[in-house]
Amino acid sequence: MTLPSGLCLVTGATGFVGSAVARVLLKAGHPVRVLARPRSDRRNLKGLSVEIVQGSLEDAASLAAAVAGCRYLFHVAADYRLWVPDPGAMFRANVEGTRELMLAALAAGVERIVYTSSVATLGIVSDGVADEETPSRAEDMIGPYKRSKFQAEAVVRDLVAERSLPAVIVNPSTPIGPGDIKPTPTGRLIVEAAQGRVPGFVDTGLNVVHVEDVALGHLLAADAGEIGRRYILGGENMSLAEILAEVARQTGRRPPSIRIPYAAILPIAAGAEALARLTGREPFVTLDGARMSKKKMFFSSAHAVRELGYAPRPAPQAIADAVAWFKANGYLG
Numbered sequence: 001m002t003l004p005s006g007l008c009l010v011t012g013a014t015g016f017v018g019s020a021v022a023r024v025l026l027k028a029g030h031p032v033r034v035l036a037r038p039r040s041d042r043r044n045l046k047g048l049s050v051e052i053v054q055g056s057l058e059d060a061a062s063l064a065a066a067v068a069g070c071r072y073l074f075h076v077a078a079d080y081r082l083w084v085p086d087p088g089a090m091f092r093a094n095v096e097g098t099r100e101l102m103l104a105a106l107a108a109g110v111e112r113i114v115y116t117s118s119v120a121t122l123g124i125v126s127d128g129v130a131d132e133e134t135p136s137r138a139e140d141m142i143g144p145y146k147r148s149k150f151q152a153e154a155v156v157r158d159l160v161a162e163r164s165l166p167a168v169i170v171n172p173s174t175p176i177g178p179g180d181i182k183p184t185p186t187g188r189l190i191v192e193a194a195q196g197r198v199p200g201f202v203d204t205g206l207n208v209v210h211v212e213d214v215a216l217g218h219l220l221a222a223d224a225g226e227i228g229r230r231y232i233l234g235g236e237n238m239s240l241a242e243i244l245a246e247v248a249r250q251t252g253r254r255p256p257s258i259r260i261p262y263a264a265i266l267p268i269a270a271g272a273e274a275l276a277r278l279t280g281r282e283p284f285v286t287l288d289g290a291r292m293s294k295k296k297m298f299f300s301s302a303h304a305v306r307e308l309g310y311a312p313r314p315a316p317q318a319i320a321d322a323v324a325w326f327k328a329n330g331y332l333g
Contacts, residue, residue, distance in 0.1 A: 057094075067108040071112070116218070161228070194251045207235060234299045
């Protein structure tokens with residue numbers, strides 16, 4: 001990689017993917033500034049030599065101050081939840097916050113931007129593998145997270161076309177690995193499976209990728225990505241049964257053998273959401289998650305491999321590192 005040294009702003013660096021991006025930038029010799037909410041959990045920044053500026057995607061003035069003097073921007077921050085009591089807050093952060101940050105970057109003369117989108121914005125191929133060119137429509141987006149990311153990516157593409165925004169778009173698939181402190185919905189699944197608390201599975205599938213490979217893909221995109229182009233940063237397509245079997249192998253447990261019919265998941269999810277509205281706690285299974293499970297979300301990273309030199313490691317290694325991190329940090333009891 002030949003990306004010239006320069007001050008990098010990383011949003012979302014207290015989170016899972018963002019902290020991995022900050023680490024890979026530091027390793028490459030770049031000075032890093034991170035945007036963090038005043039009361040954010042900063043465990044993922046421990047030991048990292050970064051400049052911390054306080055602010056949020058909802059505070060436009062803080063965004064302008066954060067990008068001042070930066071050569072590069074890695075916009076990783078997003079409200080990522082499959083269930084939210086107030087979808088409006090998610091749209092304000094993911095869509096309007098992205099717009100304000102991109103405009104601030106333009107005004108500050110930022111040289112290169114990597115916007116972290118998601119494979120959630122892409123189309124799905126029934127019984128096949130999708131890529132960056134697979135058509136998708138707003139009406140195909142299930143739930144507020146997918147809809148907000150779809151709109152946010154459109155904001156970035158429009159600014160590239162209309163204002164020459166120097167942005168490259170990356171679409172990570174399903175990152176797992178060290179640093180998933182929240183954890184993410186997929187991380188929660190791994191934790192539950194590692195504890196033997198996932199008795200069955202639905203016939204669905206995901207593209208599993210190591211979070212550190214996704215982070216390196218961001219740097220590759222900044223260095224060699226084409227402005228306005230999408231790049232899927234994925235790993236290996238696996239059925240849910242295969243993922244759970246690998247977690248079981250890593251933990252010395254028996255893999256679940258009960259295949260749950262799709263129709264049985266919907267009432268379970270509805271009940272879980274009803275309970276969540278009473279308790280305020282995020283449900284383990286959601287209606288949106290159940291609806292998404294109807295299709296296998298398989299993707300190809302061939303464009304990133306060919307054009308960026310992206311080289312993800314095997315999925316079992318990503319799962320092993322995720323299990324090991326959760327165990328070392330007390331998530332498995």
